[in-house]
Amino acid sequence: MSRSRRSVSLLVLAMVAAVSASCVPDPKPARQLPLRLYAIGDSITRAFDSWLIADNLSVSWVGGYHGTWQQILGIPNINAHNQRITARYGSSGRRNVMEAQNGARWDDALSQAQGVVSEQPTYVTIMLGGNDVCRDDLADLPTDEEIQQHVTDTLHYLDAQLPSGATVVVVGIPDIKRLYDVAVSEKGALGISCEAIWQTTALGFPCGSMLSPDNTEADRLYVQSRNQAYNDLLMVLVGVQNAASTRVHYHYMDAEQVAFTGDDISSIDCFHPSAQGEALLSSLTWSQGPFAQ
Amino acid sequence: MLGEVGGEVIRTRDLEPRSLAALAALWNQILEAKRSAKERLEADLVAREAGIERAEAAIADTQEGLLEAIRRERDAEALRLAEARASLQIDETAPREAADSETRWPEVVARVGATTLRDEDLEEAARLRLSRLRARVHAELVRAFEAEADARRLAIEARRVGSQAHVLVDRARAGARPVTEAEVDATVSERRARGAEARPDRVRAYLEGRRRAEAELALRDRLRGEIPGRFLVVAPEPPRLPARGALPRAGEARVVVLAFTGLRCHHCAATERILSDLEAGPWRGRIRIERRAHFPEALLPALEDAVALRCAAAQDRAAELRRAILDALASKRSANSWAIGRASVPDANAFERCRRDPAVVAAVLDERAEAEALGFDDTPSFLVNGVPRVGFQPRDRLESLIAEALAGAPPDRLPSSNGEPS
Numbered sequence: 001m002s003r004s005r006r007s008v009s010l011l012v013l014a015m016v017a018a019v020s021a022s023c024v025p026d027p028k029p030a031r032q033l034p035l036r037l038y039a040i041g042d043s044i045t046r047a048f049d050s051w052l053i054a055d056n057l058s059v060s061w062v063g064g065y066h067g068t069w070q071q072i073l074g075i076p077n078i079n080a081h082n083q084r085i086t087a088r089y090g091s092s093g094r095r096n097v098m099e100a101q102n103g104a105r106w107d108d109a110l111s112q113a114q115g116v117v118s119e120q121p122t123y124v125t126i127m128l129g130g131n132d133v134c135r136d137d138l139a140d141l142p143t144d145e146e147i148q149q150h151v152t153d154t155l156h157y158l159d160a161q162l163p164s165g166a167t168v169v170v171v172g173i174p175d176i177k178r179l180y181d182v183a184v185s186e187k188g189a190l191g192i193s194c195e196a197i198w199q200t201t202a203l204g205f206p207c208g209s210m211l212s213p214d215n216t217e218a219d220r221l222y223v224q225s226r227n228q229a230y231n232d233l234l235m236v237l238v239g240v241q242n243a244a245s246t247r248v249h250y251h252y253m254d255a256e257q258v259a260f261t262g263d264d265i266s267s268i269d270c271f272h273p274s275a276q277g278e279a280l281l282s283s284l285t286w287s288q289g290p291f292a293q
Numbered sequence: 294m295l296g297e298v299g300g301e302v303i304r305t306r307d308l309e310p311r312s313l314a315a316l317a318a319l320w321n322q323i324l325e326a327k328r329s330a331k332e333r334l335e336a337d338l339v340a341r342e343a344g345i346e347r348a349e350a351a352i353a354d355t356q357e358g359l360l361e362a363i364r365r366e367r368d369a370e371a372l373r374l375a376e377a378r379a380s381l382q383i384d385e386t387a388p389r390e391a392a393d394s395e396t397r398w399p400e401v402v403a404r405v406g407a408t409t410l411r412d413e414d415l416e417e418a419a420r421l422r423l424s425r426l427r428a429r430v431h432a433e434l435v436r437a438f439e440a441e442a443d444a445r446r447l448a449i450e451a452r453r454v455g456s457q458a459h460v461l462v463d464r465a466r467a468g469a470r471p472v473t474e475a476e477v478d479a480t481v482s483e484r485r486a487r488g489a490e491a492r493p494d495r496v497r498a499y500l501e502g503r504r505r506a507e508a509e510l511a512l513r514d515r516l517r518g519e520i521p522g523r524f525l526v527v528a529p530e531p532p533r534l535p536a537r538g539a540l541p542r543a544g545e546a547r548v549v550v551l552a553f554t555g556l557r558c559h560h561c562a563a564t565e566r567i568l569s570d571l572e573a574g575p576w577r578g579r580i581r582i583e584r585r586a587h588f589p590e591a592l593l594p595a596l597e598d599a600v601a602l603r604c605a606a607a608q609d610r611a612a613e614l615r616r617a618i619l620d621a622l623a624s625k626r627s628a629n630s631w632a633i634g635r636a637s638v639p640d641a642n643a644f645e646r647c648r649r650d651p652a653v654v655a656a657v658l659d660e661r662a663e664a665e666a667l668g669f670d671d672t673p674s675f676l677v678n679g680v681p682r683v684g685f686q687p688r689d690r691l692e693s694l695i696a697e698a699l700a701g702a703p704p705d706r707l708p709s710s711n712g713e714p715s
Contacts, residue, residue, distance in 0.1 A: 136489070137484060137489050137491075138499050138503075139480060139484055139489075139491060139495055139496040139499040139500070140489065140490060140491070140492070140495055141495060141498070141499065142495070143494055143495065143498060178311075181436055182315075182429075182432075182433075185428075185432055187683065187684055192684060192685065216503075217506075217510060218503050218504075218506040218507040218510055219503055219506075221506035221509070221510070222499060222502035222503045222505075222506050225502055225506070226502070257310070257311050257314075258311075259311045259312070259314035259315035259318060260315070261315050261318050261319050261322070261429060261433070262425075262429045263322065267670075
């Protein structure tokens with residue numbers, strides 16, 4: 001769908017959000033400092049294959065850190081949200097909880113959120129949906145209704161369980177077609193072309209819905225349209241929840257327009273963000289967020 | 294100007310914001326690559342001007358000792374370079390950064406003492422990295438130009454028929470042939486037969502979405518035929534790298550394959566089998582294969598392999614040692630290349646003296662540094678008559694590279710030997 005048509009659809013949805021907002025005149029409590037950080041997400045948040053094979057939590061866009069060992073081992077400093085919080089507000093009272101799981105989808109969000117009861121975070125980030133767009137089969141992408149249900153359930157749960165004044169940031173899904181378009185001429189592990197690596201989607205390599213060499217351009221455009229539709233839904237649902245809540249601050253952050261280039265994509269699997277890509281995500285999401293000023 | 298469509302000019306500034314952001318990031322990466330090359334070259338010039346020689350580190354017997362010696366050598370070298378730099382006159386000219394193109398560097402970027410550092414020196418030093426980045430810039434320009442050209446064609450067509458571009462697109466999508474229950478059922482059955490879950494609502498959404506996308510693509514294809522466009526930016530040529538000995542010398546083989554490799558990685562072992570076959574195969578005499586050490590910094594056994602191979606080569610036993618190390622690795626036995634090396638050469642004492650010689654270790658490290666400077670961030674990597682290939686090359690790809698190089702090479706300087714391909 002073209003951007004202009006999406007804008008028209010979004011206008012309608014935004015009007016729904018505005019009506020919801022007008023029904024809730026109560027002001028929210030003051031925003032708490034983001035000292036207790038809690039990350040919900042998938043392999044992007046765990047920085048899978050971003051530097052070395054498997055998880056690289058130190059270069060996660062949100063929970064990353066850069067201590068002595070990272071310096072000695074030459075692991076990049078990506079200036080994650082966790083580091084930015086410490087730099088700005090100090091290390092006293094800090095928590096950095098990583099609940100993200102590889103392969104997680106929006107239907108896993110509620111279970112990942114359960115830990116907030118004990119952790120009582122003041123800053124929750126959610127970046128999910130990549131694995132809803134990236135399915136093994138093109139004909140297996142969730143419907144809008146399913147995504148809406150999972151998002152609403154999760155946000156309602158957080159609203160009930162988080163301390164007053166907490167902040168929830170929901171990051172949109174990066175444009176997976178852009179990932180395909182950029183990486184299709186790149187090389188992955190051992191110099192093997194990304195296209196060759198993606199041929200293994202038939203053997204279980206993730207994201208066959210976008211990356212399978214059997215897909216046509218129309219198939220990829222269909223998946224991109226779902227990618228856009230999920231993001232439109234996320235933006236509106238987060239807006240509605242923010243308007244309705246009297247306790248928690250909610251923000252949606254656009255990741256669809258992130259301009260990934262070749263170096264931002266994992267040189268191991270041609271699929272996940274590289275450490276540089278995680279740094280880009282951190283920078284863009286932080287700069288759009290409420291603690292940037 | 295990037296090109297034109299239907300008589301309308303498309304410039305860089307017309308491209309969608311995300312592509313402009315990507316281009317800006319890529320141009321910045323090019324700038325950083327050249328800055329990094331400049332730093333390296335300046336350090337070399339400073340060392341040369343100040344007469345700094347590579348430190349002769351004492352190479353200890355133990356593995357840990359060897360690594361420590363390398364580290365000490367590097368630290369000492371860095372200190373001497375910093376001192377020399379402080380005492381030298383260095384004049385630099387800053388590049389002019391541009392918002393919508395690659396940064397322009399002055400012809401002379403620095404003078405270090407009596408030596409001039411030129412832009413072409415930076416280009417040469419970072420050639421592979423720069424060529425990759427420029428290829429990405431070109432690919433981004435092609436993608437963004439095509440998207441903008443399609444948008445212009447839609448706008449032109451909309452003006453022609455008195456409508457709006459998005460109306461044309463919506464009309465095309467709405468005109469897509471409807472998906473029938475029978476089609477949904479057939480797809481569900483086919484998916485389930487393959488073991489997929491295949492929910493009918495999701496299957497229907499996919500079939501309808503794909504059909505609408507096909508209708509939109511058909512509209513764009515029709516307009517591409519009716520309203521031609523031209524993209525004017527020329528694709529960058531694949532680079533030829535200025536490695537030492539990368540091209541055939543007069544009177545020798547027509548194609549030189551430089552393999553920057555080791556023995557310890559899975560693909561290195563496979564590469565070694567391919568290289569050995571090529572050396573013994575029908576191109577013998579027309580190609581020369583030279584192996585240079587390239588391995589991850591922390592992989593000490595690979596460094597020991599390279600030192601041992603160099604010392605075995607001095608006694609004309611490199612091929613035998615290479616095979617022996619690979620055999621040991623393949624059979625999961627301990628592959629101590631120094632022990633295997635001692636047993637593989639006629640003069641074990643000379644081998645021992647050689648492997649303790651700091652100059653030999655330094656030569657190996659130089660080869661690895663050369664690979665890094667060329668931009669080879671994967672092991673193995675190759676230069677075939679100067680044309681780089683990063684990462685493992687399957688046998689058929691390496692053979693086709695050599696065949697291409699042979700086809701483009703000057704006529705044989707050596708008489709053909711029996712068994713060569715015609």
